Amino acid sequence: KQEVTQIPAALSVPEGENLVLNCSFTDSAIYNLQWFRQDPGKGLTSLLLIQSSQREQTSGRLNASLDKSSGRSTLYIAASQPGDSATYLCAVVMGGSQGNLIFGKGTKLSVKP
Amino acid sequence: GAVVSQHPSWVICKSGTSVKIECRSLDFQATTMFWYRQFPKQSLMLMATSNEGSKATYEQGVEKDKFLINHASLTLSTLTVTSAHPEDSSFYICSASTSSEQFFGPGTRLTVL
Numbered sequence: 001k002q003e004v005t006q007i008p009a010a011l012s013v014p015e016g017e018n019l020v021l022n023c024s025f026t027d028s029a030i031y032n033l034q035w036f037r038q039d040p041g042k043g044l045t046s047l048l049l050i051q052s053s054q055r056e057q058t059s060g061r062l063n064a065s066l067d068k069s070s071g072r073s074t075l076y077i078a079a080s081q082p083g084d085s086a087t088y089l090c091a092v093v094m095g096g097s098q099g100n101l102i103f104g105k106g107t108k109l110s111v112k113p
Numbered sequence: 114g115a116v117v118s119q120h121p122s123w124v125i126c127k128s129g130t131s132v133k134i135e136c137r138s139l140d141f142q143a144t145t146m147f148w149y150r151q152f153p154k155q156s157l158m159l160m161a162t163s164n165e166g167s168k169a170t171y172e173q174g175v176e177k178d179k180f181l182i183n184h185a186s187l188t189l190s191t192l193t194v195t196s197a198h199p200e201d202s203s204f205y206i207c208s209a210s211t212s213s214e215q216f217f218g219p220g221t222r223l224t225v226l
Contacts, residue, residue: 004156034214034215036217041204041220041222042219042220043119043206043217043218043219043220044157044206044217044220046214046216046217049214089156089157091157093215100147100159100162101147101157101159101208101215102159103149103156103157103158104156105154105155105156106156
């Protein structure tokens with residue numbers, strides 16, 4: 001059974017710092033991996049999607065890497081801003097694009113001005 | 114593009130009543146929609162997978178007679194929580210799938226008194 005773990009559960013950093021969020025999964029036979037942002041009481045905003053054949057994806061200040069064989073992904077946020085404060089969720093899809101996502105519990109990020 | 118809406122965004126109801134939540138893909142057709150729920154400080158958990166025109170597939174531990182899912186068209190799926198109880202209070206999120214990615218609705222906060 002696939003399990004997705006995110007470390008740390010919470011993180012507080014001063015504005016401007018670069019930071020790394022970690023995600024690990026137990027079954028490396030994933031179809032893709034996705035990073036989301038969730039603001040309190042809100043739905044999900046997709047940040048980056050990495051196909052199983054890819055090693056990384058970049059969007060603005062965000063960079064996500066994938067090491068499928070070791071079951072790890074990282075989300076790198078450069079020059080953090082208070083507006084980045086949110087919960088970041090990692091999720092994997094098994095068995096094809098129509099498969100359901102299996103989520104980690106998330107990392108709650110707080111960026112202090 | 115790829116916008117998914119949910120209605121209502123929040124609902125408060127008395128114990129024993131039924132609540133219907135709608136999920137619509139606004140600018141694309143989705144053959145598959147997923148329903149998730151999220152309890153406080155927990156990860157999103159898949160409840161059921163819904164394919165247009167066929168019966169939904171429920172995850173283990175999710176009562177199909179309590180959580181009725183109807184996927185009548187390629188752009189609309191509904192989740193009805195029947196005879197809701199306080200333990201059903203949760204954040205319910207739907208997603209609609211294209212051939213390559215899932216797109217999430219903004220979620221519905223259900224509070225059962």
